[in-house]
Amino acid sequence: MNSETEARSRTISLERDELKKKLNTLESQYRSVAEERDSIKLKLNITAQPGWTLFRHSAYYISSTKKTWQESRAYCQSVGADLMIINSKEEQDFVNSFKMYMWIGLTDSETEGTWKWVDGSPLTTSYWYTNEPNGGTGENCVETKNFATEKSWNDGTCSYQHNWICEMRFTL
Missing domain, CATH: 1.20.5 (Single alpha-helices involved in coiled-coils or other helix-helix interfaces)
Known part of the structure; x- marks a missing residue:
């Protein structure tokens, strides 16, 4: 060549x-x-499917039955979601609009007094009802409870049965 x-x-x-x-x-x-x-x-x-509602960049499932916090979370995870994480006043107003006791994705069960969302992120903005959280080691899971005010969160006993709200995020 x-x-x-x-x-x-x-x-x-x-x-x-x-x-x-x-x-x-x-x-x-x-x-x-x-x-x-x-x-x-x-x-x-x-x-x-029935029970799902779109709001902003997520879909939310509002249960029609009651489960413990852990059972509620397991259900959410089984459909590719998790218990709701509240990142804004608008989301807080949204969850309050249902006027239901509902589990959300906040707990201090890992370390007492250190509230974390189910994705592991720390609590930075809160909507605790007056004198909440107040349950010590007996109340480690958060529910929405008092709807007459923006601040509706209550720390509750995780084994109690409540409705719950799942959040499935859509990435843009």
Whole structure:
């Protein structure tokens, strides 16, 4: 082979290798988009069932039955959600609008007095009712309870049975 043919062969090999890299990247991106599509389809199928309500970037399931805090959380997780995390005044107003005792996703069962959301994030903004929390080691799970005021949270006994609210977030 002459040097011109060898140079052309090297150039073609480099172009081929670059195209293979691009193809691998595109295939990976396609798989990622397909997985996201399938996840969204599943969420849409779940949230189309009775009991689900859309609000902002999440879907919420408001139970019609009562369970303990842990049973409520297990139900939420079984459908790809979790107990509600309240991140804003608007979400607090939303949950209060149902005027029901409902478990939300806040607990200090790991460390007494250290309130954490079910995703592990610390409590930064709270809506505790007057003189709450007050239950010590006997009341480690949070329920909405007093609807005449924005501040409706009560620390309750986790084994009590209440309705609950699940939150399924949709990422944008």
